[in-house]
Amino acid sequence: MSIVGTRVVRQEDQNLITAGGTYVDDLRAEALSGAAHAVFVRSPIAHARIGGIDVSEAKAAPGVLGVFTAADLGLGPHAAGPVEEPWLAGEVVRYVGEPVALVLTEERYQLADAAELVDVDYEPLDAVASIDAALDGETLLYPETGSNIVQVNGMAEFDDAIFEGCDVVVTQTIANQRVAPAPLEVRGASLAWGEDGRLTAWLSTQNAQIARSQLAGSLGVGEESVRVIAPDVGGGFGAKIGADPEATVLGWAAKRLGRPVRWVESRSENLTSMTHGRAQLNTVTIGGKRDGTVLAYRLDVVQDAGAYPRTLFLPTLTELMAVGVYRFPKVQTRSRAVVTNTTPIAAYRGAGRPEATAAVERAMDLFAAELGLDPADVRRANFIRPEEFPYRTPTGAFYDTGEYAAALDKVLDTAGYAELRAEQRRRREAGDPVELGLGIAAYVEITGGDGGGESGRVDIHPDGSVVAWTGSSPHGQGLGTSLAMLLADRLGVPLEKITVRHGDTDEVPKAIGTFGSRSLQLGGSAIRQAADEVIAQARELAANLLEAAPDDLELDVERGVWQVRGAPSSTVLSWAQVAETATGGKLTADVWFGDGQPTFPFGAHLAVVEVDTETGKVELRRIIAVDDAGPIVNPLTFRGQRHGGLGQGAAQALLEVVTYDEDGNPTTATLADYSFITAVELPDFELVDMATPTDRNLLGVKGIGEAATIGSTPAVHNAVVDALSARGVKHLDMPTTPIRVWAALEETAKGNAQ
Amino acid sequence: MIPASFQYTRASTVDEALAFLASHGDEAKVLAGGHSLLPLMKLRLATPEYLVDIGPLDELRYVRLEGDEVAIGALSRYSALVQDPVLREHAPLLAHVSGEVGDRQVRHRGTIGGSLVHADAAADLPAAVLASDAVLVARGPEGERRIPAAEFFLGPFTTPLEPAELLTEIRLPAQTGQGWGFQKFTRRSLDWAMAGVAVAGGRVGLVNLGGVPLRAMATEEALAAGASIEDAAALAAEGTNPPDEPHATAAYRRHLARVLTRRALQAASRS
């Protein structure tokens, strides 16, 4: 029996559960002995001109090895985005948390004492602290550009003709609020220049190879002069893609000081200086017939890019995925990205697709509510049908496979949807102050959508052991175990003999790494391709040894031996025996899987909430989920990815939001203030399995890393609005915190009283 | 995040602690469990020059029934109080509230005296001792004095304790068999209360309804005059001036105070 598809506990766990892993701050490598400790002095003001920086007192503090500002840096321009982000702010600061100086000391405990002594003269400017203020344009972050809008995509002007012939048209502006990725391990780096002039950088990153190229470019050295190693990484969620600007400044400082440097940020720094996610303001307009058929849909996206747009793919990806699982005949989209005096925005689990899904799934509920129809029925009436695949959406996405109605039906059956609706009615009739709410979300997303490939290498040694190198960079997903399972299955080698390595650019020079749920479909396909190349090599060698034609040879994967087909009693060869005869002393294949096309995982979620209408408190009682990502390699980690996604997605709907006051001061800069969800606020998850394969990679698999995050946010959000619907609430923005629920009820109560 | 430098001293007796405080007065802070003080020091919101650690003083860890009063040593930890059989029987509100503070780890370290001396209006215990009609016993160079809870919380993080004084004991009339109730409203379980209500007998203590822990006097008076729970609870926010923040406005906190007071009074009437 194949090991693929069976529950396998992770190979990754042993060191994590007995020694707590080896994260970047845990490194005790010889190369780092005598390292200086580093801290960035960061702006406490959202927008200000820097009148001057006095570092003299800080330089005299105990243990200080160096204090550097923009004036000291000998670095080239920071090529990213439509406006240039300084490595250290020298003239203007544009968000609270922006680095303005770097302090290095002998001891870690000396850092904060010295950093306090760096005296920066800030001359405050008006701050742009919201999307509305950015669009308003009264204050500009970059006056020379004449606008706070840094990117426009899609239609310049909308054409209302698409809504002609609609019985009903509903429009709503929906905030997809800014959230903090908040991996439990904050950012950290340790860097050492060797006597050979090479830099070794241990980074908490999802992409060692991208980071290597970035560091080489920014430090002005060749790629061969930089080695990046990703040790254990304590979560990334999209916010640890490549290397952040801090790493470059630290690399420069290590060279300048002539000694290694180590840096780990504080959580407060993390919450203001690591990129945030989401941060869109989306206006949906949906129109259709009284029977629930949608005729036209419009999505107008405004992306808050933060002070320095480090990436601008989010709003356009949201446009690409605008229609979700629906066959809308007419569609219009537009996106604008604006700069604000806030922390830069980049990828966060889902990155562009959750925003599209949240918009269209709220739109479907608003449309259903306006018509007085059940939201499940309205969805069924508009799903893209199985026979329509592959399906090209009006916005240009090319879906591979989908069973959208089946996914929803499975979820509703498992949940007991009719009975839940009956319970909701009973409570309403009884005047129960605790309302029941049911929220549906049907979603499709895109994984491996970056268009790049991935590397894979497989070696088989004469002792029979297998070592594989993946260009993917897992940091909690359990991909190492999944890849080992794929190899065990393909090669007929037991798991214990297989080692999977990753995250060191000297071992894996060419790779893209982990983001966008690409790893299994691309990294996994690469490993499969490498395994097949090794098998092809072995076939030739075994044929030679057994004096048979290569085509007559077969690999018996049950026993892990080579034999002549049709002659099972004859001599067999183990992998070890074959590897022994290979030139170079081992079988090896090093491949680039470049054929992978994007895939489109999909699913349906139902959330059940109780809302205490006296206090506004929402309790998430159940969440039932189908997340279809094709064939399942390891159900244990597959379900783990879904659990995590459900939790993070629900957290956005219920609790999490990064907030600023009107002057751009962050008000959620610690984990005491930022509502990171706990075990108490989440229920046990009810997972329903479905597996619809794709034909767009060697394994038939789609990505699962982000899927559940994408579905759960609108499911929970819709459930809260559904709970309040009988009391006149039609919409309320996320997060659905107690005060917002209470305020919405107060508002409708006032309306009813008039 | 690391505290600014300080000098650490460990006291092995109450007298030793008092002697240290007498000589170092304003520059010293008393370290009990540290779960109010150390977080402030790590953020450098507090930068004392000296810390005198009274943690080892086991003589201040006890719960005793003395006649019709319960006496609680100031260094009693929450985790001990929540399980203490004497407290559970004779001061069930305090025992229960001790189990609602922070999380398990915090309750293993935090002390009742530490919380009261910190005098944070957002903390649970001050409202509970107010509702319990407690008396706080302090020792200083002049000897011992007793301060009613109602006179202890003077302002935000301000108490009548002198720099050289130490809170040593909390005394309260036994509430054996009396009704009690506690309601704490948070976004997440581990958050500080947006609002909270502690009820013991006819007294109602309020969490986070102003700069200091408060009694809901209008509610108490209405109850004493025979008003219904609903009518009395509707007065719970009278005279309060709660903090006004985006995630919990003053109006919302007042609303919560009324709802929670009703619920706490109902629980008290059932217990």
Add this chain to the structure above:
Amino acid sequence: MKVSIEVNGRPVTEEVPDRTLLVHFLRDTAGLTGTNIGCDTTSCGACTVLLDGESVKSCTVLAAQADGHAVTTVEGLAGADGSLHPVQRAFREQHGLQCGFCTPGMIMASVSLLADNPKPTRDEVRAGLEGNLCRCTGYHNIVSAVIDASGQEVDR
């Protein structure tokens, strides 16, 4: 000051600054980097260790306060022969960890929880771990792991 702490059964004595936090004493003085730091505000629980057998957040305890006491970290749980503690075994078996960063604290908090409540319900586990944040698992399998470690059947 001179601080002496029995860490995982081994005495560690060192002269450290008075302001040294227990977590830094463990990581930098005792050399045990299993205990992680995830926040500044006593919120996340990643640094949870046992102090005289009770779970505490070692970022909010001075090393000086632990002077003369016994601390157990994640490195001290497994047997001398490498056999896993039941909570460690259950976290692996139930996939109660992903990135692993919260795991040492989560495991130590779970050990403490089970010491007080040997057969908790799933809701009791959730309440008992409210002081430990995890970004990866959605907590479902962490709850299952604690249930498993308690000898009860995991039914979801």
